[in-house]
Amino acid sequence: MANAKGSAFLLAGGTDLLVRMKSGAIDPELIVDIKRIPATQAITKTASGFKIGAGVPCAQLGRDAALVKAWPGVVEAANLIGSDQVQGRCTVAGNLCNASPAADSVPAMVAARAKAAIVGAGGRRSVAVEKVVTGPGRTSLEKGEFIEAIVLPTPAPKSGDAYLRFTPRTEMDIAVCSAAVNLTLGPKGVVTAARVVLGAVAPTVVLVPAAAKAIIGSTLDDDALANLAAACEAACAPIDDKRGTVEFRTEVAGVLARRAAKLAYERAGGK
């Protein structure tokens, strides 16, 4: 691929690539189908977590009982992408590399501390998912580099994650804004660690450390949740368009983060 003369594109599920080819936005000289590399086709449970091959369609994530149990938020985010037809093709690595600010699986992967296993002519490297996208449609991948797998850690004991999005329709719609939360509980249901991530409110997904700080040390009481929502609102820099105004996206981001935190808390075993 690195030696291709014209434009070369990697094909995973093709659910973004083929739409862009159809619209004439791109006219690839070379298309490389990553799914023909057998190692990209499997979800493997390793000592340190899960390795999701870059060719694995999102529907397969939902069928993997161990993955659903470990990372329900990541799986629910991946399974929100498109219809059953799209689910049968689309991948989380493709969702990431397409670099849409509204990509559903990305906030959940960032909250889960997922890493992208990248391969290129220069060898292999492992990069935090939040470092891959640099702006709408842009990634930090070098020419000839591709993501071989998305690697999720083993969740900490007593932890839980959740992802919620707002869309006008329940299915087949792009997130107006979204929130993912991953948290860990200590004794007496006190939050000891948290990651709060927002989608579709800025050029890339945003990790909001201030929101995490607002709930760490709390039992997710109303004050902590109000502080979490306020920190999320402060982190929003959304666009204004027909799908949602700045004010609307900002407010809903706070509400979604609050609800996602509650859901993650329940999943972690908190009451």
Next chain:
Amino acid sequence: MAGVHVSTTVNGDDVEFVCPGSESLLDVLRNRLGLTGAKEGCGTGDCGACSVTVDGQLVCACLMLGAEVEGRQVQTVEGMAQGDQLHPLQRQFIENAALQCGICTPGFLMAAKALLDRNPDPTETEIRYALAGNLCRCTGYDKIVRAVSATAKELSQEATTKGSKKR
């Protein structure tokens, strides 16, 4: 883009074709193999009129390249009926008047079949979610959902009578 030679199986028949690497499976089916059941409503994955299955997985043929089906099993709406014998879903679509212009019908049939293969007794909500990737501009969805429910009932009754005969 250079031509790609592809050997695959479509509705149980071995098929070979050559197509440009950038040609969609939908264009291959319709223009090279003469299988015009799958329709192009949008060409961008939104309408489901092009739904087919590949190795049993429901997909939009417009979102796959022809080159991607090398060595796979493709099923289209043309493979649903057994000779003159319509598939129960096809019969129930007619009996429940679940189509008007019919453009969306092949896609709905393939999506409904994929649902019933995996979940023989779906609730109305499950049917609506499973068909969310298919759009119909004429009929409305109630009759389509009813046709799928009726087929599920018919197939489960058939299965129980067959089961009791065996015993």
